[in-house]
Every structure is written in C-alpha cells, then in structure tokens.
Amino acid sequence: xLSENMTDVLLRVENLHVSVGDTPIIHGxxxxxxxxEIHAIMGRxxxxxxxxxxxxxxxxxxxxxxxxxxxxxxxxNEMEVFERARAGMFLSFQYPAAIPGVQVGNFLRKxxxxxxxxxxxxxxxxxxxxxAMNQLDMDKSFLSRYVNDGxxxxxxxxxxxxxxxxxxxxxALLDETDSGLDIDALRIVAEGINAVAxxxxxxxxxxxxxxxxxxxxxxxxxxxxxxxxxxxxxxxAMKLEREGYDWVDALA
Amino acid sequence: MxxxxxxxxxxxxxxxxxxxxxxxxxxxxxxxxPKVDVASITSDDFYxxxxxxxxxxxxxxxxxxxxxxLENTTTVExxxxxxxxxxxxxxxxxxxxxxxxxxxxxxxxxxxxxxAQWFGLALTGDVNSxxxxxxxxxxxxxxxxxxxxxxxxAIHRDALFEHATLSLGGQRNKSDIRSTLEGSNSSxxxxxxxxxHGSRHDDHHIEIHHQQPHTNSHLLLNAACDDRSxxxxxxxxxxxDVAQHTDAGQVFRNLLLSPTSRAEAIPELEVMAxxxxxxxxxxxxxxxxxxxxxxxxxxxSREEATSMMVEGFLIDSFTGLDSTLVRETIHHRLxxxxxxxxxx
Numbered sequence: 342x343l344s345e346n347m348t349d350v351l352l353r354v355e356n357l358h359v360s361v362g363d364t365p366i367i368h369g370x371x372x373x374x375x376x377x378e379i380h381a382i383m384g385r386x387x388x389x390x391x392x393x394x395x396x397x398x399x400x401x402x403x404x405x406x407x408x409x410x411x412x413x414x415x416x417x418n419e420m421e422v423f424e425r426a427r428a429g430m431f432l433s434f435q436y437p438a439a440i441p442g443v444q445v446g447n448f449l450r451k452x453x454x455x456x457x458x459x460x461x462x463x464x465x466x467x468x469x470x471x472x473a474m475n476q477l478d479m480d481k482s483f484l485s486r487y488v489n490d491g492x493x494x495x496x497x498x499x500x501x502x503x504x505x506x507x508x509x510x511x512x513a514l515l516d517e518t519d520s521g522l523d524i525d526a527l528r529i530v531a532e533g534i535n536a537v538a539x540x541x542x543x544x545x546x547x548x549x550x551x552x553x554x555x556x557x558x559x560x561x562x563x564x565x566x567x568x569x570x571x572x573x574x575x576x577x578a579m580k581l582e583r584e585g586y587d588w589v590d591a592l593a
Numbered sequence: 594m595x596x597x598x599x600x601x602x603x604x605x606x607x608x609x610x611x612x613x614x615x616x617x618x619x620x621x622x623x624x625x626x627p628k629v630d631v632a633s634i635t636s637d638d639f640y641x642x643x644x645x646x647x648x649x650x651x652x653x654x655x656x657x658x659x660x661x662x663l664e665n666t667t668t669v670e671x672x673x674x675x676x677x678x679x680x681x682x683x684x685x686x687x688x689x690x691x692x693x694x695x696x697x698x699x700x701x702x703x704x705x706x707x708x709a710q711w712f713g714l715a716l717t718g719d720v721n722s723x724x725x726x727x728x729x730x731x732x733x734x735x736x737x738x739x740x741x742x743x744x745x746x747a748i749h750r751d752a753l754f755e756h757a758t759l760s761l762g763g764q765r766n767k768s769d770i771r772s773t774l775e776g777s778n779s780s781x782x783x784x785x786x787x788x789x790h791g792s793r794h795d796d797h798h799i800e801i802h803h804q805q806p807h808t809n810s811h812l813l814l815n816a817a818c819d820d821r822s823x824x825x826x827x828x829x830x831x832x833x834d835v836a837q838h839t840d841a842g843q844v845f846r847n848l849l850l851s852p853t854s855r856a857e858a859i860p861e862l863e864v865m866a867x868x869x870x871x872x873x874x875x876x877x878x879x880x881x882x883x884x885x886x887x888x889x890x891x892x893x894s895r896e897e898a899t900s901m902m903v904e905g906f907l908i909d910s911f912t913g914l915d916s917t918l919v920r921e922t923i924h925h926r927l928x929x930x931x932x933x934x935x936x937x
Contacts, residue, residue, distance in 0.1 A: 400886055426892040438887035442905030442912070448891075451901065455892030487905070504891065 350411070351376045351542040352397070352512050357408035359389075359396050359567075366392045368567040369408065374542040376511070381545045381553055381578060384564035385586055390546045391435055393564070394516045397544075398432040399425050412512065427456055431510035433501040435517040435546075439489040445500065446470075446484035449507060456508050473506040476536065478529050494521025502533040512542045519552040531555035550582035563589050595651045597626055597661045603654055609769065612825040612857060613796040615654050618741045618767040620686045620711035629662040630684035632712065634691055638676020639669045639701075647692065649715055655743050655769060659688065659715050666690045671726075675700035675918045680714070682707025682734070693718035695726040700918040703728065705762075708735035712763075716744045720752040722776060727755040727916030731926050734762035736791060742768040750776025750805075757914055758785045759907075759923045760795055761930050771800040774808040774836075784914060785814040786907040786927070789822025789854060790934060796825040799843075803836040803866075812843040815910040817903045818854035828860035832869055839869040847877035848906050850899065900935045904928060 352374040359367035366389045374380050384390050396403040397410055399422040409416050417425060440448070449470065454460040461469075474481065477499050489497050498518055505513055515534065519527055534543070534556055545556065553561075553575060561577040562569045563586070570592040571577070581589075602623060603610045616623050634641060647666045649656040667690065669678060678701060680689055687709040693701065693716070705714065712734060720726045734740055740763040748754045760766065772781050787795050801810045816824035826845040845858030858875035880902060888898035907927055914920045 398890055402882070421895075422886060422889040423892055423894050423898075426890055432890050434887065434890075438881070438883045440884055440888070440902065440905050442907070442909030443901055448901070451893065451897070452891040455894075455897065487909070508891070 349375055351413060352544070353411040354397065355409045355411065357396070357410065358406045359392060360404050360406050361392070361402060365406070366403075366567050367396070370567070370569055372562070372569070374512070374544060376542050377539060378560070379538055379543040379545060379556060379558045381547060381558040381561045382564055383547060383561060383578060383581055388564045389567040390564055391516050394432055394514045394544065394546055397514055398422060398430060423455070427458070429511035430514070431505055431508055431512065432514045433505060433516060433518045435520065437489045437497045437501055439487070439492070441487050441490045443488045444484065445486055445488055448488050449504065452504065453507050469507060473503055476506065477503055477533055479503060495523065495526045498522055498530060499526065502530050505537060506533055509537065510541060513537065513544070515543065515545045517546055517548065519547055519549060527552065528555060550578050553578045565589060565592075594648055594660060595657050597658050598624065600654055600657045608827060608829065608861065609653065609798050611827070613765070613767045613794065617765060618655075618739060619658070620739070626658070626661050627686055629686050629688045629713065631664060632683055632687045632689035632707070633681045634667040634678060634689055635681070636669065636676060636678045638674065639671050639678065641678070642668050644668055646690065649717070649743065650745060653769070655741055655767070659690070659713050659741075659743060662688050662713065663690045663715065666692050668692045668694070669701070670694045671699040671701060672697045673699065677701070678703045680705045682709035682712045682738070685710045687711070688713035690715040690717070693726070693728065694721070695719070695724045696721050698725045700727045700916045701729070702919055702922045703730045704733060705730065706733045707738070709738055711739045712741070714740065714742045716742070718746050720746065720748045720754040722750045722752060724749075725753045727914070727919050729757040729759070729916070729919035729923050731923060732758070732760045732762045732766070733926070736762065736764055738763045740766040740768070742766070742770070744768070744770040744772075746772040748772060748774050748776065748779040748781055751778045752776060753780045754782070755914055755916055755919070756781065756783045757911055757919055757923060759927060760785070760787045760797075761927070763795070764793060766793070766795045768796065769798045769800075771802070772810070773802045773804060774810065775804055777805040778807045779805065780808065781810040782913055783810070783812045784910045785826070786910040787814070787816035787824045788903065788907060788927075788930065789816060789818035789820070789824050791820050791822065793822040795823070798827045798829070800829040801831070801841065803832040803839045803841060806835060806837045806839065808836060808839050810841045811913070813910055813913070814845045814858070815848070815907055816846070816856050817848040817850060817906050818856050819850040821853045823855045825857045826859070827857075828873065830860070830862045830871065830873070832864045832866050832871060834865040837866045837868045839866060839871070841869070841871045843873040845875040848903065849877060849879050850903070896935060900931050904931050
C-alpha cells in the first residue's frame with residue numbers, strides 16, 4: 342500500500358534494514374526525495390553510505406532484511422538492476438568497474454539504447470554525445486578506450502557523469518563522485534550534475550564540503566552506524582567540516 | 594615420406610594428444626585413408642596460384658595424414674597490400690593447403706567457412722627477412738564440422754609475424770599451430786580467441802620455437818566458454834641454447850560462463866639458453882560480479898551484459914595487434930556472431 346503523499350515523492354526509503362551476509366549494515370533508514378531535490382549524505386568511512394546507494398540501485402550482494410524502497414510509488418525491492426536503470430535510476434559508482442575490451446563509445450551507445458528502449462539515431466546520439474563531452478571537457482579519444490581500463494580516478498568520475506548526462510535519469514545516486522578530482526575537474530563535474538539536477542532527484546554521498554559549495558543541497562543527512570541521526574540544511578555540511586562527527590555521536 | 598598406415602597412432606600420454614586423441618579428429622576409422630575433396634580457396638585481393646602439393650614436415654600423425662590426402666598447394670605471395678582469402682569446404686570430407694609468403698609487408702584475413710563433416714586445413718608460410726606479415730584466421734565453420742588444422746610458419750631474420758585466430762565455428766576442433774623463429778631479431782605476436790558455445794570442443798596446441806638469439810614471442814589465448822563447451826590451450830615454448838637474449842611470454846585466460854563449461858590452460862616451457870626472459874601464466878575465472886552489476890546498472894539485461902563482457906574479453910585478446918585490417922575484421926565478425934547468439 343502506498344503511503345500518503347507518495348505521488349510527490351520520487352524515491353522513498355522506508356525503515357530500511359540491510360545486511361551483507363550475516364552482517365547488518367543499515368539499521369532502519371527513512372528518506373524521501375522529490376524531483377528537483379538534492380539530498381546529501383555525509384558520514385564517516387564504514388557508516389553505510391555506499392551500501393545505501395548500492396541497495397537502492399539493487400546490488401545483489403546486499404539483502405534487504407526489512408523495510409522497502411519505493412521509486413515513483415512502486416515497491417522496487419524485487420526489481421532487477423537493469424529494470425531500475427530502464428525506469429530512470431542511475432548510480433555513479435565510487436569505484437566504477439573496468440571492462441577491458443569494451444570501447445567507451447560502443448558501451449555508451451548500447452547503454453543509451455537499453456535505457457531509452459530503442460537505439461538512438463546515429464546523428465542524434467553523436468550530437469548529444471558531443472555536447473556532453475564538450476560540457477565535461479573530455480577528449481574524443483576517450484571513446485576508443487576501454488571502459489575504465491587504465492583510467493585515472495578523475496577520468497573514471499568524468500565518464501560516470503558523462504553517462505549521467507546521456508542517460509538523463511530521473512533519480513541520480515552519486516557515490517563520492519568528487520573523490521579523485523582536482524579543483525578544475527570538480528568544478529566541471531559539478532556543472533554537469535547541476536545541469537541535470539533541476540529535473541532530477543539527486544542523492545549525493547560525499548565526505549567533503551567542497552562539492553557542496555558547488556552543488557547546493559536542499560537537505561543534508563548525517564549517517565552514523567547505518568542510521569540517519571541528524572538532518573538539516575546546507576549549514577549542517579559546513580558544521581561537519583568545521584567540527585567533525587564527534588558531536589553527532591551523541592545523537593546516534 | 595612416412596606412410597600414414599605405417600605410422601604409429603599416438604597415445605594420450607603425449608602432450609599434443611592428451612585432450613583430443615587422434616581417433617576423435619580422424620574423418621573416419623583411424624586405419625583408413627578416405628577420399629578427400631579439395632576445398633576452394635579464392636580471393637578478390639590476391640593472386641592465388643595452384644601448385645603440386647608441397648609436403649608438410651612429417652613430425653606427427655596429423656601432418657602425415659594430411660600429406661596423404663592433400664593433392665595440391667595453393668600459394669599466395671603477398672607484398673605491400675592487404676585483403677581477404679576465402680576458404681570454402683566442399684563435400685563431406687574436405688581439405689586444403691594454403692601457403693603464404695611475404696617479402697615486404699602484408700595484412701591477410703583468412704575466412705574459413707562451409708558445412709563439411711570433416712575439414713583438414715594446412716596453413717604454412719614464410720615471413721621473409723625484414724618482412725612484416727599479419728594474418729588473421731576466422732573459423733566460421735558449421736556447428737557440425739570436425740576441424741583438423743595444422744600450421745607451420747617460419748619467421749626469418751628481422752621479420753615480424755602477427756598471427757591472430759578467432760575460433761567461432763566447428764563442433765570439434767584440433768589446431769596444432771607451430772611457429773619457428775629461424776632468424777635473429779625475428780618476432781612473433783600470436784593472439785587466439787575462442788568462443789565456446791553449445792557443446793563445442795576446441796583444442797589449440799601452440800608450439801613456438803626460438804632458434805636464434807634476440808628473438809621475441811608473445812602468445813595470448815583468451816577462451817570464453819558457455820553451455821557445455823570445452824576449450825583446451827596447451828603451449829610448448831622452446832628456447833634453444835643459442836637463442837640468447839630471447840624474450841618470450843605465454844598467457845592463457847579462460848572465462849567460464851556456465852557451471853558445465855570446461856577449460857584447460859597448460860603452458861609448458863623448455864629453456865636451454867641462460868640469458869633469456871621467459872614467462873607464462875594461466876587463469877580461469879567466472880564472470881566478475883562487479884562488472885556484471887556495473888553493466889546492468891546501465892540498463893543492460895543479464896544476457897546483454899554477459900554478451901558485452903564476452904565480446905570485451907575476446908576482443909582484448911587482439912589489443913596488441915597492429916594490423917587495423919585484421920583487428921577490425923575480427924572485431925566485426927565477433928560482434929555479429931555474438932549478436933546472432935543473443936537473438937537465438
């Protein structure tokens with residue numbers, strides 16, 4: 342049964358408990374994200390941030406032991422990963438997998454075709470690809486390289502954002518997209534995220550205030566030991582940057 | 594020349610015949626020499642000439658057998674150009690001998706097609722001094738065919754030989770591919786990709802013999818095995834005592850796509866020289882779940898993601914290939930093969 346105001350909410354996480362094997366990681370998270378909202382999740386290493394992103398995207402290694410994830414009003418607990426992608430969900434990975442032998446250009450074309458449900462016309466695909474690559478200041482030689490194979494940390498993150506621009510998701514999960522980026526690259530990537538954020542629900546996982554200087558979150562959540570213990574406005578990220586996490590331990 | 598009927602049938606204790614005994618690749622009863630039709634060899638790009646049969650070295654039962662059934666040798670002398678050669682099997686039992694020779698630089702793709710029950714293919718060639726030859730062999734035989742392939746390549750002084758094989762067809766294949774680095778400063782780059790599907794049995798035995806100093810060889814065999822298929826890769830690398838300063842490496846990698854597929858990878862080295870670099874490696878693994886998750890998170894179904902990973906894995910075999918013609922032809926053929934399987 343749908344909860345009240347469900348139709349306004351793009352992504353709803355309801356009392357979510359998650360385990361990996363016998364180890365519980367997430368202990369009852371609740372979260373509502375509406376279209377056009379940017380939520381940021383901050384927390385120490387190992388607090389469950391990436392687990393949350395992965396379980397929302399449907400990673401098979403994580404087991405939902407109780408609770409639910411709703412997307413566009415539908416319970417997606419049993420939905421396959423590729424079905425979530427085709428429904429408009431996107432995860433920018435913290436550590437994107439390398440796929441040797443698969444060229445970036447070919448991968449992007451097939452990915453866009455899968456998500457859109459039909460192969461784009463070569464002209465339309467080339468046009469949107471050129472625009473997105475120009476926006477991210479990416480060289481065309483990227484297209485003939487193998488997906489993430491031998492890429493630097495910054496190149497991997499740019500490729501993630503390039504995919505986001507091409508796939509035009511309704512719900513974007515960005516897992517430490519700022520890690521490995523220098524100052525100029527961070528600015529370019531942030532511009533890419535901002536370009537889609539107006540029409541998209543965004544969940545940004547980050548350790549650093551510097552990304553949130555460039556992408557203004559509506560709500561910041563603090564995750565401690567698999568639970569959201571505190572939420573607030575953008576000022577919360579600045580306070581965490583100044584004071585660390587010790588003061589929120591008491592709230593856990 | 595040794596008569597086939599006088600030759601000793603090898604036992605399975607021999608490295609070469611351990612996994613695919615001679616009786617499994619002979620076209621009939623092993624104490625017979627059946628009538629063999631001649632396969633056609635054509636090309637729009639090269640001048641193809643027929644000559645009296647040039648015997649193969651009688652070092653093993655397969656070559657001794659082919660010496661008795663082959664009647665002519667088709668020769669292509671290619672210099673400073675690239676193109677395609679088409680070998681089409683004819684009749685139920687068919688065989689062909691193609692000899693390639695290169696004095697300067699050439700790029701050749703050999704397409705092997707047809708639906709013979711049995712096909713015997715002998716490929717020989719000379720990469721002459723200072724020449725550069727790239728040869729790609731694409732096995733597109735019917736899924737019912739038994740293939741017996743023997744290769745003998747001689748690489749002369751300062752020559753570079755690129756040799757690629759894409760094996761997609763045939764029900765039961767036995768390939769014995771031998772290359773000899775006969776001249777100093779000669780190089781061999783050999784790449785093999787095998788797609789095992791259905792109940793294909795594909796056995797590649799690769800012998801590389803370094804006879805002179807300052808020679809290099811690099812072998813990479815990638816096999817992706819699905820269904821009940823079985824891939825075998827055995828290597829025999831020999832470095833003679835005079836072949837100092839040789840640099841040689843062999844790598845066999847298997848991707849297992851189903852619990853009932855099998856793959857063997859057995860590189861063997863015999864090194865008599867003492868100032869050489871010789872390395873070998875073998876690995877077998879199932880699909881990487883993180884790669885699968887990544888591709889599925891981009892909208893690809895499990896089957897589409899698997900197909901893409903198989904394509905990438907097999908294409909990765911040919912990354913070191915310099916010949917654009919050979920590399921792109923192989924890539925194109927592999928892509929259409931996998932798309933066809935995905936649609937079945």
